[in-house]
Amino acid sequence: MRARVIVRLKPGVLDPQGAAVEDALHTLGFTGASNVRVQKLIELDVDAADADACKLLVLEMADQLLRNPVIEDCGVEVLQ
Amino acid sequence: MRARVIVRLKPGVLDPQGAAVEDALHTLGFTGASNVRVQKLIELDVDAADADACKLLVLEMADQLLRNPVIEDCGVEVLQ
Numbered sequence A, B: 001m002r003a004r005v006i007v008r009l010k011p012g013v014l015d016p017q018g019a020a021v022e023d024a025l026h027t028l029g030f031t032g033a034s035n036v037r038v039q040k041l042i043e044l045d046v047d048a049a050d051a052d053a054c055k056l057l058v059l060e061m062a063d064q065l066l067r068n069p070v071i072e073d074c075g076v077e078v079l080q
Helices: A016-027 A051-066 B016-027 B051-066
Strands: A002-009 A034-045 A072-078 B002-009 B034-045 B072-078
Touching: A002 A051, A016 A034, A016 B034, A016 B051, A034 A051, A034 B016, A051 A072, A051 B016, B002 B051, B016 B034, B034 B051, B051 B072
Parallel strands: none
Antiparallel strands: A002 A034, A002 A072, A034 B034, B002 B034, B002 B072
């Protein structure tokens, strides 16, 4: 079963990489770009009986390894 | 208009970060995890008249800055 984890900085946490991308876009002439946030997306295959079990397992992986719970939230989607 | 860009390594391109995450998951006991790929996800606000214009503009940004066309593909979704 293929799952997708989106790891994003919590609202209010400064995103220096996003700010750098935004500055670079402005320099290139894309002045309409704003509120740029750079996030991590992890896709993986998981051995699980059904979508609910898969989601629980991946949330457990996220809490143990994939995100820093102090500054990051995560969302899990089961793709197939 | 909020848009989302997913920048992923092309199929066949080695993903050392994904391999490291997969090894770490196995070490933690998640032996069912496989085919781990770590990708970039960029969300941004764009000044555009409609969804099609927004998508074209963001693809242009992706080609000029957000992805390395030699090894990376990208997909664009307009969120709202």
